[in-house]
Amino acid sequence: MGYTDDPEGYKRAVEAKLQPENIRFALMFASLLQMIHERLKLVVLDEVREFYSVGCDDSGRGIVNEDAYQRNVLALAPKNKFRASLLWLVKSEAITMAQADRLNDIYDHRHAVTHELIKYIVDPDERLDTDLFVEAVEILKAIKRFWAGIVVYTTIDNPAEVDLDEVFTLDMMVLQHCVDAVIEGTRERVSE
Secondary structure: OOOOOOHHHHHHHHHHHOOHHHHHHHHHHHHHHHHHHHHHHHHHHHHHHHOOEEEEOOOOOEEEOHHHHHHHOHHHOOOOHHHHHHHHHHHOOOOOHHHHHHHHHHHHHHHHHHHOHHHHHHOOOOOOOHHHHHHHHHHHHHHHHHHHHHHHHHHOOOHHHOOHHHOOOHHHHHHHHHHHHHHHHHHHHHHO
8 A cells, every 4th residue: 555545544554553562563573583583593503513513622612623514514505604504404304495495584584674674663565574483483493403402312311201392492491581571562562
């Protein structure tokens, strides 16, 4: 809908978008999207690279077997380290190819929201894609479950006793707490 099509309707739509509760939701959603993006970068880029760690140097920094990392990860998508790491996770059965591909949409939406937030606050035709956020959380959980499985199967004497679906890392607890706070705040505002 544009101003020229329906000036009164457009005015009402802009006024609705500018309601304080809608602005608050957009700001909260943008921050949650940024948080999930940063967590995804960590578990995809950093943790895949750390998988090829062979020890630590004198300062405690991890030493990575760069040849193995290059051959097994970066060679999967030589021009895009993130994509290469995703493909490695697909190959390792941590996520599906569809989930890896969906992360591109999630990244694009996060980029648009972060860099053009005012548009999402003001423009009646722009919508925050909460479904993408839900998918991002599910993909993050799948990757975290994969990494937890590696820890369990390499460090615990009886790994069969551990239910990987019950493993909940501190960062996921914090993220879930933030999501719950936004949902609760949104519900309270709607019921007022």
